[in-house]
Amino acid sequence: MKKLVILVAFIATSMATFTSCEDLFNNDDEKDTLYVKFENDPSSAYTITNIQIRSRGKVDAENQPIGEWSSNLLGTGETLSPGAHTFFTLEIPSGEWAEYRLGVNNGNGTEVMLYDQPNYDGMADLPITHWGGDDRTVSVLVTFDNDTQTITVNGWSDWVGIDE
Numbered sequence: 001m002k003k004l005v006i007l008v009a010f011i012a013t014s015m016a017t018f019t020s021c022e023d024l025f026n027n028d029d030e031k032d033t034l035y036v037k038f039e040n041d042p043s044s045a046y047t048i049t050n051i052q053i054r055s056r057g058k059v060d061a062e063n064q065p066i067g068e069w070s071s072n073l074l075g076t077g078e079t080l081s082p083g084a085h086t087f088f089t090l091e092i093p094s095g096e097w098a099e100y101r102l103g104v105n106n107g108n109g110t111e112v113m114l115y116d117q118p119n120y121d122g123m124a125d126l127p128i129t130h131w132g133g134d135d136r137t138v139s140v141l142v143t144f145d146n147d148t149q150t151i152t153v154n155g156w157s158d159w160v161g162i163d164e
Contacts (some may be wrong), residue, residue: 031094031134032091032092033089033090033092033134034134035087035089035162036087036088036090036128036137036138037085037135037136037138037162037163038073038085038087038138038139039080039084039086039163040080040082040084040139040142041082041139041141041155042082043082044082044142044143045082045143045151046142046143048102048103049074049103049104049105049111050072050102050103051072051073051074051100051101052069052072052073052101053069053070053073053090053098053099054068054098055067055098056096056097056098056125057096057097058096059095059097065099090128090130092128092130094130094134095131096130097128097129097131099124099125099128100127100128101113101114101126102114102126102153104142104151114142114151114152117150117151119148119149120148120152121145121147121152122145122152122153122154123153123154123156126153126156127158129158131160133161135161136158136160136162137157137158137159137161137163139163140153141154141156
């Protein structure tokens, strides 16, 4: 009888543990959208004219992009000069991420998509992540690389919360 009571107690505890773990991964309160403050670092040398994203899904070493690149997230005529920022809401479920790519004004009024430049050796797979919270601040530093003679992403950051 004592062994039966211990077995029942063990099963009840195990079921409660499994239910709690399941609740951690199947939270109905998780949002499918992410509110983003996107800023062009004050030290950038270029004005951003185009921001495009595409989903990468859940974090996984074998993860490949999902879908196509979006259209420009900036409104018609909207640009981000160095130090400027904008806000937008992205369809990125909690626990997933997206990557972005940029276009800038080359200083002569021509838009240059960074990834399209010959010899471009800048950062790729620039992340916007949705974990740790439903608000995000993303910052990017765009400079000229004398070695490759290209406009390049020289630095970026992505953190939870909206930086004031």
